[in-house]
Amino acid sequence: GKRSLRQKAVDELKHYYNGFHLLWIDTKVAARMVWRLLHGQVLTRRERRRLLRTCADLFRLVPFLVFVIVPFMEFLLPVFLKLFPEMLPSTFETESKKEEKQKKKLNAKLELAKFLRETIAEMAKRNKADTG
Secondary structure (H helix, E strand, C coil): CCCCHHHHHHHHHHHHHHHHHHHHHHHHHHHHHHHHCCCCCCCCHHHHHHHHHHHHHHHHHHHHHHHHHHCHCCCCCHHHHHCCCCCCHHHCCHHHHHHHHHHHHHHHHHHHHEEEEEEEHHHHHHHHHHHH
16 A cells, blocks of 8 residues: 555665664674784685675765765655666665566576577587588
8 A cells, every 4th residue: 555754754764774784784794804804814705705795885885875964865866876776785775676686687697698509509500510
C-alpha cells in the first residue's frame, strides 16, 4: 500500500542510520587490518578486497556528507546518483541496487562467453579448412 510522508521519512532515516552503522563497523575492521599490515602480517585476498572497499567508501563519504548536512539537499541526491552511480558508499546501497549490479555483471560475462565461443568456433573452422 501507500506509505505516508512520515513513514517514508522514518524509513530514510533508518536507511542512513544503518548505512553509517555498517560503515563504522567496516572502518573498525579495516583499522585492525591496517594495524596488522603495519606489524608485518600478510592479508588474505578477501581481507585486502575488504580493506580497499572500505577505503573507497570513506573517500566516497565526503561528497555524500554534503547531501546529508545541507538542508533539503537530499532531494537532489537521486539526480546526482543518476549522474554518478558509484557515488554512494557500498554500505548505503539497497538490495535492489545490489541485485541490479549483479545482473549487469552476469549479462556482461554471458556476452563475453558468447563472443569467446563464437571466436573459438571460427578458429576451428579455419583450422579445418587449412588442414583439409
